[in-house]
Amino acid sequence: MNHFNYNGKLYPEGSPIIGADNRGLRYGDGLFETIKMKNGKLLFEDEHFARLWKGMKVLEFDIPKHFTVEVLQKEISALAQKNGHEGAARIRLNIIRGDGGLYDAKNHLPAYIIQTWPLAQGNGEWNSNGLVLGIYEPAKKSCDILSNLKHNNYLPYVLAALTAKKEKWNDAIVLNTHGRICDTTIANIFIIKDNMVYTPSLQEGCVAGIMRRAVIQNLLESNWQVVEKEIAITDLLEAEEVFLTNCMYDIRWVQRIGDIVYQNGVTQKIFSTIQPTISQ
Numbered sequence: 001m002n003h004f005n006y007n008g009k010l011y012p013e014g015s016p017i018i019g020a021d022n023r024g025l026r027y028g029d030g031l032f033e034t035i036k037m038k039n040g041k042l043l044f045e046d047e048h049f050a051r052l053w054k055g056m057k058v059l060e061f062d063i064p065k066h067f068t069v070e071v072l073q074k075e076i077s078a079l080a081q082k083n084g085h086e087g088a089a090r091i092r093l094n095i096i097r098g099d100g101g102l103y104d105a106k107n108h109l110p111a112y113i114i115q116t117w118p119l120a121q122g123n124g125e126w127n128s129n130g131l132v133l134g135i136y137e138p139a140k141k142s143c144d145i146l147s148n149l150k151h152n153n154y155l156p157y158v159l160a161a162l163t164a165k166k167e168k169w170n171d172a173i174v175l176n177t178h179g180r181i182c183d184t185t186i187a188n189i190f191i192i193k194d195n196m197v198y199t200p201s202l203q204e205g206c207v208a209g210i211m212r213r214a215v216i217q218n219l220l221e222s223n224w225q226v227v228e229k230e231i232a233i234t235d236l237l238e239a240e241e242v243f244l245t246n247c248m249y250d251i252r253w254v255q256r257i258g259d260i261v262y263q264n265g266v267t268q269k270i271f272s273t274i275q276p277t278i279s280q
Helices: 023-027 045-058 069-083 155-167 210-221 233-237 265-278
Strands: 003-006 009-012 030-038 088-096 111-118 131-141 171-176 181-184 188-193 196-200 225-229 241-246 250-257
Touching (some): 023 088, 030 045, 045 069, 045 088, 069 111, 131 155, 131 181, 181 188, 181 196, 188 233, 196 210, 210 225, 210 241, 210 250, 210 265, 250 265
Parallel strands (some): 196 225
Antiparallel strands (some): 003 009, 003 111, 030 088, 088 111, 188 241, 241 250
């Protein structure tokens, strides 16, 4: 049986830990990080914890001295070992505020939940079949101080994911409030045209993805031209190639969006060039 960690204690999967007054449950008052573990090592751990600490500052958590990166690293490693997942695992670290109403939080200390799951064999390999995506429009992502964070107010992504499942898409593209491309339910998005690589800028409301930044940095170091900009739906549909990035799957080629079919020659070249670097 799998276990999870709640504030430093291990519980069997399914154990009740949160009451009805919890602000994470009531208001989505919290943040999360999804981190890949490989051979007992957390990949991009410095970047993940830096984003988490930045997010806690934005959400005005009071961070006690004993709540440190080193403590969380040890807790994650111990849980992965307990569950037998240290070889290849997906780690979810959720930070939530405790009990209270909107104006009367009991305190502003971070409570945390750590969970682990094994990663499937072949994770991070080239996806030769390609992904099928659709564009979700009814709920849009705002562009504000919360947009770049991985926070627990996830409703646009939740609804987009429900639509993707219903339509048999692999993922759904989420738009921002300006009607432009933001990201997908679980990934950042890149397009290729005329040997140029484009991705929505952080000002467009997308999550500040750890893999997004790593891919941009590696592309620039490999002398690719990368532009962060506003991307309209027409730009996406007129692109030659499209790929997604996140920390669990690294780089994945998009084969089709609606009736538009994309090539993969440049994406595969990019994958072959930088995959050995980002998967270590």
